Amino acid sequence: MTRRLFFVVGLWLVLIPIAHSQTFMTTQQVIKQIHNQSLQRLMPLFVAARVDYPPERITFLASKDSNRLELWADDGSGYRFVHHYLILHASGEAGPKLREGDRQVPEGIYRLTHLNPNSAFHLSIRIDYPNSFDRERAAEEGRHRPGSNIFIHGKADSVGCLAMGDQVIEDLFVLVERVGLENSQIMIAPHDPRIRPLLPSAKHLPEWTKILYHQLEQGFSQFQYQ
Numbered sequence: 001m002t003r004r005l006f007f008v009v010g011l012w013l014v015l016i017p018i019a020h021s022q023t024f025m026t027t028q029q030v031i032k033q034i035h036n037q038s039l040q041r042l043m044p045l046f047v048a049a050r051v052d053y054p055p056e057r058i059t060f061l062a063s064k065d066s067n068r069l070e071l072w073a074d075d076g077s078g079y080r081f082v083h084h085y086l087i088l089h090a091s092g093e094a095g096p097k098l099r100e101g102d103r104q105v106p107e108g109i110y111r112l113t114h115l116n117p118n119s120a121f122h123l124s125i126r127i128d129y130p131n132s133f134d135r136e137r138a139a140e141e142g143r144h145r146p147g148s149n150i151f152i153h154g155k156a157d158s159v160g161c162l163a164m165g166d167q168v169i170e171d172l173f174v175l176v177e178r179v180g181l182e183n184s185q186i187m188i189a190p191h192d193p194r195i196r197p198l199l200p201s202a203k204h205l206p207e208w209t210k211i212l213y214h215q216l217e218q219g220f221s222q223f224q225y226q
Helices: 027-049 132-141 166-179 209-220
Strands: 003-009 012-018 057-063 068-074 079-086 108-116 124-127 150-153 184-189
Touching: 027 068, 027 079, 027 166, 057 166, 108 166, 108 209, 124 166, 150 166, 184 209
Parallel strands: 057 184
Antiparallel strands: 003 012, 057 068, 068 079, 108 124, 108 184, 124 150
């Protein structure tokens, strides 16, 4: 039942309805709700890829230009490609994230650090931007607010994050929870460096982008289709 507060304003009795406070759920409560349906979608992908489920570790490869997120998994016998997902929205353009509010999706190699079962975007998985590389470059350049709170999340809109839609984020949420955050990472590049080299030709990009792109080229090169 909706509660009400009563205020006397002059000679009038004013009723103000107060909505019930939001119910917060734990990660395990959410997993219990969505696990079975997500598993029905995940298992055929792992069977087709010939990877045991759950795997020992996973890596996501994100390419900005194609709005593509690849899932690679290793069950102890080496990484295999499992599936690719469409990124429904990712703001910004080619180039690393530099500051709060620049609307850029970061570029780099990141750990996944937190599962958020109470996200405003249905569910979300936090990316550890800024990582040590990002913080060091920001300190060198005197940038005090490089940004934060970058997520893979549900829904179809985003500013600086990767919006995957609600059903996909449920599957990724279940997968990362099962594998473990410590065994999960994401690499984000302006385009797939396995297709063409990452050349920071834009004049506005900092000089250290060459180092970052070399790291990404080495990282992506570990994941080759069989």
